[in-house]
Amino acid sequence: MLPPESLLSDFLILDQSIHGQRLVYLDNAATTQKPMPVLLASRHYYEAINSNIHRGTHQLARAATEAFENARKTVAEHLHAASGDEVIFTSGTTASINLVAGILALSGRIGPGDEVLVSTLEHHSNIVPWQMLCQRTGATLKVIPCHDNGTLDQQAFHSLLGGRVKILALTWISNAFGTVNPVAEMTRAAKAAGALVLIDAAQAIAHLPTDVQAIGADFLAFSGHKIYAPTGIGVLWGRAELLAELPPWQGGGEMIKEVTFEHTTYNDLPFKYEAGTPNIEGAIALAAALDYVNAIGLDAIHAHETALIRSAAEALGGIPSVRLYGPADRSGSLSFSIEGHHHYDIGTLLDHMGVAVRTGHHCCQPLMARFGITGTVRASFALYNTPQDVAALVTATAKAVAMLG
Ligand code: PMP
Numbered sequence: 473m474l475p476p477e478s479l480l481s482d483f484l485i486l487d488q489s490i491h492g493q494r495l496v497y498l499d500n501a502a503t504t505q506k507p508m509p510v511l512l513a514s515r516h517y518y519e520a521i522n523s524n525i526h527r528g529t530h531q532l533a534r535a536a537t538e539a540f541e542n543a544r545k546t547v548a549e550h551l552h553a554a555s556g557d558e559v560i561f562t563s564g565t566t567a568s569i570n571l572v573a574g575i576l577a578l579s580g581r582i583g584p585g586d587e588v589l590v591s592t593l594e595h596h597s598n599i600v601p602w603q604m605l606c607q608r609t610g611a612t613l614k615v616i617p618c619h620d621n622g623t624l625d626q627q628a629f630h631s632l633l634g635g636r637v638k639i640l641a642l643t644w645i646s647n648a649f650g651t652v653n654p655v656a657e658m659t660r661a662a663k664a665a666g667a668l669v670l671i672d673a674a675q676a677i678a679h680l681p682t683d684v685q686a687i688g689a690d691f692l693a694f695s696g697h698k699i700y701a702p703t704g705i706g707v708l709w710g711r712a713e714l715l716a717e718l719p720p721w722q723g724g725g726e727m728i729k730e731v732t733f734e735h736t737t738y739n740d741l742p743f744k745y746e747a748g749t750p751n752i753e754g755a756i757a758l759a760a761a762l763d764y765v766n767a768i769g770l771d772a773i774h775a776h777e778t779a780l781i782r783s784a785a786e787a788l789g790g791i792p793s794v795r796l797y798g799p800a801d802r803s804g805s806l807s808f809s810i811e812g813h814h815h816y817d818i819g820t821l822l823d824h825m826g827v828a829v830r831t832g833h834h835c836c837q838p839l840m841a842r843f844g845i846t847g848t849v850r851a852s853f854a855l856y857n858t859p860q861d862v863a864a865l866v867t868a869t870a871k872a873v874a875m876l877g
Contacts, residue, residue: 474768474776476856482507482764483856493826496864501647501675501805501852502830503697506761510700513760517753525752526726526743540752543759544742547707550762551692552683557712557741561750564706565674566597568693569641571708571745572670573601575718576639577608584610586638589667591616591624592842593646593653596835598672602641611638618842622649622798629658633665640669644676648834648850650781650802652676659689668714674698678854679777679804681770684709696754700854701761705754708745715741722747768855774803777853780862781806784851787866791873797848807834807848810869813876815847821872822849827865 480486483505488495497505517539523532525540544556553559562568576582588602588611599613606613614637616629640662644655655676659669669689673682677694684692696705720727720738724747729737738744765773784806788794793811810818819831832847833840840846851865 474772474855476776476858479507479768479856480858482509484508486856490826490828491824494864496827496861498851498853498857498861498865499828499830500678500854500857501698501834501850503703504678504700504854505856506700506702506757507764509764510702510757510760514702514753514757517756522753524749536752539756540750543755546759546762547709550682550766551707551709552685553709554685554712558684558709558715560708560710560715560742560745561755562693562706562708563704563751564695564697565672565693566695566706568691568706568708569597569670569672570601571721572691572693572710573605575721576668577605578719578721582609582611582638586611586636587614587632588612589614589616589632589637589640589662591629591642591653592618592839593622593624593649593651594641594643594836594838595647595672595674596837597674598641598643598670599838602639615838616642618651618839622646622651622802624651624653624658626654626658630661633661633667637662637665637667640667641672642669643672643674645679645803645805646798646836646839647675647805647852648836648839648848649798649807650805650852651798652680652801652803655689656687659687663688675804678765679770679774690714696758696761699758699761700764701758702754705751705758707758712741715745720744720747724748765855773855776855777857778803780853780857780859783859784853784862784865787862788869791866791870793873794869797843805850805852807850809845809848810873810876813873815849817876818849818869818872821875822865822868825864825868825871827868829865 485505521535523536525537544559547559548556617625662669670691671689673694678699692709697703727747795809797807815831830850
């Protein structure tokens, strides 16, 4: 079991009062707080080595390039990628998924009559880019339904694979309900049916160890800010032989080998998909965040968060009129509603008691529609949360229920 108290001093932001109460930060699925080593990595970059990368001959450019490329290696190792060539730095999960949907639309691999498969649990970021691909190519979007407990209907999934599915785009952990999808198993089935597979690891990245080779998918996307790194940096991992075959995406500097007005040849991986100056500091800070998490261990983090989320679910479930969503073995996020009261009112009252949660549809409107609701209250957990945070959430929720009557 993790002792989060010993780590709290790394997160200065958490040491503050909100409306006169100790801040209890339970909005980690939206974004995580950044520990001191990550802040120091960003600061060191700007204080000591800030320079543009790759083409510089001077010392600062070499130092910045080395730090950026070392960050790529750290990400590759974290993901168990075959090589750093498979790690493309992007601005986040949304950019990574749009990149894949964009290049697949351009590739000519998907056309009228083909199908793109997503699930009811997806974030809008893993729905809308595929709808746009369907509009561009004439393909059809199909959806894996979910059961009332917020898990996917595996039988329906297997029947949907009987069609002409060209790509399965699937979240690993639902940001709304905390459902953990069996991604390796579903990937195997989709690949056997001839589909490509993209895993949205935006949530999973901070809660579970990631091994892209064990999952067996073709693409995996995540954002740095969900794993204690800054906003504006993210990753697309893709199988090298596939990315090498697919067309380039944005055009510009770095993604080229040679340019004339008549013709351009494209750079090798990973630079082919990194047009323009990247978020150099963000990549370096992301590597610092991964080092931080790995020094603690994702298994320990997961066990700690799971214990918290279970005790929160048990205590909240005991408050009359509270309805919990998602399966019992959820990870990261715990969603609930209170009969007869709007989630926004609950969230506002919790905020007044120092408890930061998110309310609303969590960018999952189709999932909310499936459950006949417009939103939930969501408490989401990170390595620095404590049993005291759970107690504060439960007490504040019980008070809110009593106040609202
Ligand atoms: N997918 C999931 C499951 C998410 O939780 C999020 C962020 N809430 C995203 C995609 C989009 O991530 P970003 O906004 O960092 O691009």
